[in-house]
Amino acid sequence: MDRKDLKERFTRYFNEHESEMIEDLKTLCRIDSVRGAYEAGKPFGEGPYNALMTAMGMCERYGMRTANYDDYVIAADLSDKERQLDILAHMDVVAPGEGWTVTEPFDPIVKDGRIYGRGTSDDKGPAIAALYAMRAVKELSVPLSKSCRLILGSDEECGMSDVKHYYAVESEAPMTFSPDSEFPVTNVEKGQFRMDITSEFEEEETEKMLLELCGGTTINIVPGRAYAIIKGLDDDLIRDEAKKVSERTGVSFSISAASNGLRIDAEGQSAHAAHPDDGKNAALALLELVNILPLTECRQTRLLKELGRLFPYGDNRGQALGMAVEDELSGPTTVSADIIEVKPGYISLKADSRTAVAATEENTVKPAETTIREAGFELKKTVKGSHVVDGDSDFIRTLLECYEDVKGVKGHLVSTGGSTYVHDLKNGVAFGAVGEFTDTNMHGPDEFMIIDELKEAAVIYALSISELCR
Numbered sequence: 502m503d504r505k506d507l508k509e510r511f512t513r514y515f516n517e518h519e520s521e522m523i524e525d526l527k528t529l530c531r532i533d534s535v536r537g538a539y540e541a542g543k544p545f546g547e548g549p550y551n552a553l554m555t556a557m558g559m560c561e562r563y564g565m566r567t568a569n570y571d572d573y574v575i576a577a578d579l580s581d582k583e584r585q586l587d588i589l590a591h592m593d594v595v596a597p598g599e600g601w602t603v604t605e606p607f608d609p610i611v612k613d614g615r616i617y618g619r620g621t622s623d624d625k626g627p628a629i630a631a632l633y634a635m636r637a638v639k640e641l642s643v644p645l646s647k648s649c650r651l652i653l654g655s656d657e658e659c660g661m662s663d664v665k666h667y668y669a670v671e672s673e674a675p676m677t678f679s680p681d682s683e684f685p686v687t688n689v690e691k692g693q694f695r696m697d698i699t700s701e702f703e704e705e706e707t708e709k710m711l712l713e714l715c716g717g718t719t720i721n722i723v724p725g726r727a728y729a730i731i732k733g734l735d736d737d738l739i740r741d742e743a744k745k746v747s748e749r750t751g752v753s754f755s756i757s758a759a760s761n762g763l764r765i766d767a768e769g770q771s772a773h774a775a776h777p778d779d780g781k782n783a784a785l786a787l788l789e790l791v792n793i794l795p796l797t798e799c800r801q802t803r804l805l806k807e808l809g810r811l812f813p814y815g816d817n818r819g820q821a822l823g824m825a826v827e828d829e830l831s832g833p834t835t836v837s838a839d840i841i842e843v844k845p846g847y848i849s850l851k852a853d854s855r856t857a858v859a860a861t862e863e864n865t866v867k868p869a870e871t872t873i874r875e876a877g878f879e880l881k882k883t884v885k886g887s888h889v890v891d892g893d894s895d896f897i898r899t900l901l902e903c904y905e906d907v908k909g910v911k912g913h914l915v916s917t918g919g920s921t922y923v924h925d926l927k928n929g930v931a932f933g934a935v936g937e938f939t940d941t942n943m944h945g946p947d948e949f950m951i952i953d954e955l956k957e958a959a960v961i962y963a964l965s966i967s968e969l970c971r
């Protein structure tokens with residue numbers, strides 16, 4: 502069978518099995534598999550466990566041989582031949598959050614060619630596309646000399662301890678793709694450098710002082726809001742300075758009375774830390790404003806000026822930290838200051854940097870560390886290298902060809918600032934299942950998957966399995 506033949510047979514297969522596929526996806530999406538508390542035999546709580554076991558039952562029903570890795574991960578093998586390809590997806594979901602309008606988060610429905618519900622696109626839908634791809638290859642008796650394994654995890658969203666558990670006892674297949682992203686192929690993931698910067702010092706009571714500054718709650722989100730409390734200053738003066746900072750940054754400020762002084766609220770725009778240019782960092786704009794106010798000179802004001810020098814508003818590349826690096830493969834290093842907390846005698850800033858492939862200890866970590874320490878702060882750090890898979894390999898070329906055949910558009914390689922399931926694998930890439938230009942509200946309210954895209958993904962995966970395991 503050549504690829505064109507196969508494509509037609511698979512397309513027909515998924516058209517015939519569409520309603521069955523949707524029913525299976527609904528079954529998985531009805532399970533609230535947000536991470537819960539540990540229980541014996543349920544390492545991530547009831548929900549992720551139930552989703553994992555339900556998916557395992559489906560794999561068995563469709564003729565796969567399954568294995569359970571201590572209820573962290575299940576695996577389903579297409580055959581007992583030598584394993585060539587792993588497909589890595591996950592059954593846990595992020596919390597439903599607020600603002601659902603089309604349906605309740607765990608009551609999946611089909612509407613206007615889409616299926617709505619938590620997990621429909623991240624990642625239960627793509628997992629179903631992969632499972633049905635394996636099922637189709639099996640039921641259509643595509644002749645293969647090698648095997649493919651579906652690996653389903655249950656802790657992707659909160660630390661990926663599931664796959665660590667799996668790979669502690671299993672080796673990676675010669676090739677792995679993860680349908681937990683978008684098409685076409687993401688073969689480059691930046692590294693990550695997290696900075697936890699603090700200073701503790703003797704608290705001084707002065708006449709005009711900052712009592713409190715708070716912005717951000719999550720380490721990988723640009724803070725869209727921040728506030729400060731200041732005593733001893735006139736509100737008109739603050740308002741004048743705020744206007745100037747607002748014009749420069751686009752962050753708006755409002756001033757109100759607080760029991761112990763004046764409260765300044767800053768409103769910018771939150772964004773993912775991997776894309777700080779999409780946001781307006783309210784905490785950094787507020788820090789800039791505080792630093793131009795005529796506060797009484799003291800240790801705190803000096804340290805805050807230093808902090809503002811290290812993290813000036815709009816420096817999303819780490820210029821001031823001396824760690825701005827970029828390359829063609831991954832683009833520039835980004836830096837996002839995500840959580841700032843200032844109290845009398847205490848200053849803390851947590852930053853999340855996604856480092857370019859060209860970033861090294863020498864050109865990134867060391868200069869930042871030196872700059873931060875010289876400014877009078879302590880630094881705790883975590884550093885993770887980047888992930889690159891050769892875009893010219895047979896593996897990647899085959900994935901792109903299968904994608905192009907089905908979608909009828911030119912494929913290309915993508916680099917991301919995010920870190921996925923395959924980050925620590927030697928030969929793993931992200932591959933679909935969401936269309937390149939589709940925003941499925943993953944992690945937000947009204948998450949959905951376009952049903953035609955789900956079927957197309959299944960065809961692409963079935964073709965890829967057929968080619969790679971031929």
Ligand SMILES: [Zn+2]
Nearest residue numbers: 623624657681
């Ligand atoms: Zn995911």
